Amino acid sequence: xxxxxxxxxxxxxxxxxxxxxxxxxxxxxxxxxxxxxxxxxxxxxxxxxxxxxxxxxxxxxxxxxxxxxxxxxxxxxxxxxxxxxxxxxxxxxxxxxxxxxxxxxxxxxxxxxxxxxxxxxxxxxxxxxxxxxxxxxxxxxxxxxxxxxxxxxxxxxxxxxxxxxxxxxxxxxxxxxxxxxxxxxxxxxxxxxxxxxxxxxxxxxxxxxxxxxxxxxxxxxxxxxxxxxxxxxxxxxxxxxxxxxxxxxxxxxxxxxxxxxxxxxxxxxxxxxxxxxxxxxxxxxxxxxxxxxxxxxxxxxxx
Numbered sequence: 001x002x003x004x005x006x007x008x009x010x011x012x013x014x015x016x017x018x019x020x021x022x023x024x025x026x027x028x029x030x031x032x033x034x035x036x037x038x039x040x041x042x043x044x045x046x047x048x049x050x051x052x053x054x055x056x057x058x059x060x061x062x063x064x065x066x067x068x069x070x071x072x073x074x075x076x077x078x079x080x081x082x083x084x085x086x087x088x089x090x091x092x093x094x095x096x097x098x099x100x101x102x103x104x105x106x107x108x109x110x111x112x113x114x115x116x117x118x119x120x121x122x123x124x125x126x127x128x129x130x131x132x133x134x135x136x137x138x139x140x141x142x143x144x145x146x147x148x149x150x151x152x153x154x155x156x157x158x159x160x161x162x163x164x165x166x167x168x169x170x171x172x173x174x175x176x177x178x179x180x181x182x183x184x185x186x187x188x189x190x191x192x193x194x195x196x197x198x199x200x201x202x203x204x205x206x207x208x209x210x211x212x213x214x215x216x217x218x219x220x221x222x223x224x225x226x227x228x229x230x231x232x233x234x235x236x237x238x239x240x241x242x243x244x245x246x247x248x249x250x251x252x253x254x255x256x257x258x259x260x261x262x263x264x265x266x267x268x269x270x271x272x273x274x275x276x277x278x279x280x281x282x283x284x285x286x287x288x289x290x291x292x293x294x295x296x297x298x299x300x301x302x303x
Contacts, residue, residue, distance in 0.1 A: 001032070002107050003100060005084040006181070008033045009075030011068050012091040016046040019091040020053050029097035034083050039064060039071035069192040069200040072177065076191065083184050090178035094227040102223040103181070106169065110219065117186040117216035118208065120172070121179035121226045123164040146264050152220065154209055157260035158251035159268075166222045175218040177204035179226045186216060195246050201239070202246045206253070213254060240269075240287020241294075248295040258299070265292050 008026075012019045019038070026036075037060045040050055047063065054061050062074055072088060079086060103119060110116050146157065152172020153161045160174050177192075193206045208218060244265055251261045269288035272281060 001100070002085055002104050002181075003031055003033050003087075005082075006033050006087050007075070007079035007083040007085070007184070008036045008087045008089060009039065009072060009079070010037070010089050010091055011039045011041075011071035011075070012050075013041045013066050014043055014046045015091050016042065016049040016053075019050060022089070022091055022093065022095070023053070023057075023059070025095050029095065029100070031095075031097065031100055033087075035060060035080050037062065037075045037079065039074050041066040041071060067194070067200060069194050069203050072203075073191050076187070079184070086182045086184050086187065088177045088180050088182075090228065092228060093179050096225060096227075099224045099226060102225075103221055106219075106221040106224060107181075113217070115215065115217045116219055117183050117211050118175055118218045119181045119224075120163065120175045120218060120220035121224045122166050122220055122222050123176070123179060124225050124227045125164045146267060152218070154205075154212075155260070155264075156257040157264040158247050158254075158256050159264055160205055163220055166220055168222050170220045170222070172218050172220055173209060173212050174205050175208040175220070177207065178228060180204075180208075186211070195249065196242060200246075201242050202250060206250060209250075209254065235281050235284045237283040237287040237290075240284035241291045242287075244269075244288050244291025244295065248291070248298075262292065262295070265295075 010019065010022065023036075026033075036058075038050070038054065039062045040047060041064055042050065051061070060078070062078070064071060064074060075088075076086065099121060103121065107119060110119075146155075146159070148155060148161050151161055151166060151170055152163045152174055154173045155161075163170075163172055163176065190207065190210070192200070192203045194200065195203060195206070212218065247265065248261065250256070251258060265288065269285055269292070272288065273285040
């Protein structure tokens with residue numbers, strides 16, 4: 001089983017109940033890893049609960065400040081050198097023992113393809129969690145290049161398509177970090193980008209797409225399913241600003257199309273406003289507009 005040669009890295013913050021359930025599920029299903037590393041940034045109540053649960057267990061526990069980027073990078077830095085694989089798991093992922101056997105079969109199946117750098121678990125989600133699916137798939141949106149039906153696609157505008165509920169193994173251009181295995185020898189000199197202090201929106205897009213640009217490949221294994229029912233709705237002003245700024249940084253870093261970025265950013269912001277369902281949707285829209293104006297300011301400064 002590939003897990004015997006795998007370092008499991010779990011960043012967590014203030015979700016002690018979910019983290020403890022995850023560890024219990026791993027043990028119940030007798031999934032044995034080379035090591036388990038928990039990188040915790042919780043407040044004291046959750047921290048104490050985690051410390052008590054992990055006491056005398058052969059699990060590395062590192063305490064640090066809140067930042068999923070920093071937490072994942074710590075895991076990468078301290079992992080065992082003899083691990084062949086690195087598995088990043090979010091603390092709220094629900095596992096199935098069968099999924100690890102399916103993943104093990106897939107790793108054997110693709111072992112001769114040395115360009116594959118990662119294997120993603122197939123995320124099972126409810127379509128109801130995606131509020132604008134019908135709008136995103138409309139002909140006019142696709143006509144302007146604002147959407148692509150292919151999963152895991154990175155568009156010229158800098159936006160990317162979601163990856164979930166796949167029916168067959170699928171090669172993708174980017175990969176989420178919530179349930180993904182990387183080959184240790186390929187990512188040993190790579191770090192997650194520290195885009196913002198604390199909250200690092202799009203960090204997994206940066207990390208995985210950087211490997212795509214280096215001609216490596218990501219594959220999501222359809223039968224290796226996991227569940228994440230904890231979908232966080234982020235609608236505040238701060239998120240609205242950060243989602244535009246981080247997307248702009250991404251477009252700039254990989255030399256994508258800035259005109260399409262601005263057009264997509266504006267259209268998506270307007271759709272968000274039209275489909276608002278609470279006050280926070282308005283604040284997110286305002287955050288988007290501030291982000292777009294700030295990006296324009298950065299571009300004009302060059303002249």
